[in-house]
Every structure is written in C-alpha cells, then in structure tokens.
Amino acid sequence: MAEVCRYVLLQSFAEHRQALMRFLTRRLGNPSLAADLAQETWLRIAHKRGCAVRGSPRSHLFDIAASVAIDHQRQTESDDPSRATPQPASGNVVFYRSEFARMARAIDGLPSRCREIFLLCRFKGVSHADIALRLGISRNAVVSHMVNALAAIEREMAAPPLERAWKTSPHGASCGKKSRIHCSRRRCTGSWS
Structure with missing residues (x-):
C-alpha cells in the first residue's frame, strides 16, 4: 500500500513539476531556492514511510511542498537571525x-x-x-x-x-x-x- 501511494505521489510530482516550481517560486521569491526545495519535496516523497493521501495526489504533493518551504524558512531564521524576514515599519x-x-x-x-x-x-x-x-x-x-x-x-x-x-x-x-x-x-x- 505504501509503495503504491509513494508511486502515485512520485508520478504526480513528475506530472506537476513545473506547477510546483511556480508555486514554490511565488512563495519564496527565489527560483533557484524553489528548485532546491522541489528536489527536497521529491526526496521526502521517495523516503516516505506509510502513506495516507487524502483527496487528489496533486493537492497532497503541494501540501508536502508547502511544508518543505515552511521548514526551510524556519531553519533559515533560526540559523541566522540577521537573515530573518525583516518586519515592516x-x-x-x-x-x-x-x-x-x-x-x-x-x-x-x-x-x-x-x-x-x-x-x-x-x-x-x-x-x-x-x-x-x-x-x-x-x-x-x-x-x-x-x-x-x-x-x-x-x-x-x-x-x-x-x-x-x-x-x-x-x-x-x-x-x-x-x-x-x-x-x-x-x-x-x-x-x-
């Protein structure tokens, strides 16, 4: 079951890679970082144990990518406070x-x-x-x-x-x-x- 789920998600990744890249680029404002996080998304799917896709595989894929982006932003802010997103006036x-x-x-x-x-x-x-x-x-x-x-x-x-x-x-x-x-x-x- 987990193998089938993983296969469906990886297939969805292949089909929607360009849309995923646009999504991550809009979210992060950096195309090269978006490419890196798209790869991280692929790795999370490939190494995923147990799988419960609710709804469409595409929406689950984008949820994983959003989670990867949030994790990256948190890690960046905790590693270097000077690189944290500046607060607006x-x-x-x-x-x-x-x-x-x-x-x-x-x-x-x-x-x-x-x-x-x-x-x-x-x-x-x-x-x-x-x-x-x-x-x-x-x-x-x-x-x-x-x-x-x-x-x-x-x-x-x-x-x-x-x-x-x-x-x-x-x-x-x-x-x-x-x-x-x-x-x-x-x-x-x-x-x-």
Missing part, C-alpha cells in the same frame, strides 16, 4: 492590512460560482480541469469564470480609495443600485446593495 503594516482587506472585499464581492472557482484555483491550487470535473461544468466555463474574477478584482484594486468604496452604477438614476465591483449596460457582476 508600522505604517506599512497598516497599509498591508488595508490592502489585504480590500482584496478580501473584492473576492467577497464576486458572484458565488465565480468566487468558488477563484478560491479553488488560486488558494487551493486545484487545476481548471479538476474544478470543471468537481463542479460539473466545462473547462472553458472555468476559464471564463477565472477571467471574470481576475478582471473584477483588478478593477477593484486599481480604483482609487474613495471611488472604490461604493461606485454608483453607470446606468444612473434608472438603475438606482450601487455596485461593489462593476456594472455595465450589458451585464452586471458583483454584489448589490
């Missing part, structure tokens, strides 16, 4: 928190199906094909929802602070609604008050 903390809150509001303002697909893809690392299978829709529909989600979030994040809080609909008084995300004459997306 207090003014930056406020800025980062407000930006995070803006992003969370933008995601919350997405239509439910669009939000669900966005969260599965970007935060859970589920592929478009797997999302399509899970939700019973076509892969093209998943791509379309992702494009709409990213465009809505980009619009929300690009809007100046006073403008983005509650934009009045371009329909004017005839619409009478305020949109959190976007409203056009052809189609409205986002949440309404």
Whole structure:
C-alpha cells in the first residue's frame, strides 16, 4: 500500500513539476531556492514511510511542498537571525492590512460560482480541469469564470480609495443600485446593495 501511494505521489510530482516550481517560486521569491526545495519535496516523497493521501495526489504533493518551504524558512531564521524576514515599519503594516482587506472585499464581492472557482484555483491550487470535473461544468466555463474574477478584482484594486468604496452604477438614476465591483449596460457582476 505504501509503495503504491509513494508511486502515485512520485508520478504526480513528475506530472506537476513545473506547477510546483511556480508555486514554490511565488512563495519564496527565489527560483533557484524553489528548485532546491522541489528536489527536497521529491526526496521526502521517495523516503516516505506509510502513506495516507487524502483527496487528489496533486493537492497532497503541494501540501508536502508547502511544508518543505515552511521548514526551510524556519531553519533559515533560526540559523541566522540577521537573515530573518525583516518586519515592516508600522505604517506599512497598516497599509498591508488595508490592502489585504480590500482584496478580501473584492473576492467577497464576486458572484458565488465565480468566487468558488477563484478560491479553488488560486488558494487551493486545484487545476481548471479538476474544478470543471468537481463542479460539473466545462473547462472553458472555468476559464471564463477565472477571467471574470481576475478582471473584477483588478478593477477593484486599481480604483482609487474613495471611488472604490461604493461606485454608483453607470446606468444612473434608472438603475438606482450601487455596485461593489462593476456594472455595465450589458451585464452586471458583483454584489448589490
């Protein structure tokens, strides 16, 4: 059983190596370190005793890689405190928190199906094909929802602070609604008050 599990994980590693490299590079900001930690991920899988893959092998693989990255960051910080991640200035903390809150509001303002697909893809690392299978829709529909989600979030994040809080609909008084995300004459997306 453990051999079969290990084989499935190693096969998943081979299939998703490039995606794993991108994941680790985004997380660590260093492509060569990402390559090293991808190899460490492979070694952990190859030497793993006992195996309990819950869900897809791909998500289990990415969980192992995330664990390897966290272990590396902890080890680096404990080895050399001067190399530890610098703490942002207090003014930056406020800025980062407000930006995070803006992003969370933008995601919350997405239509439910669009939000669900966005969260599965970007935060859970589920592929478009797997999302399509899970939700019973076509892969093209998943791509379309992702494009709409990213465009809505980009619009929300690009809007100046006073403008983005509650934009009045371009329909004017005839619409009478305020949109959190976007409203056009052809189609409205986002949440309404």
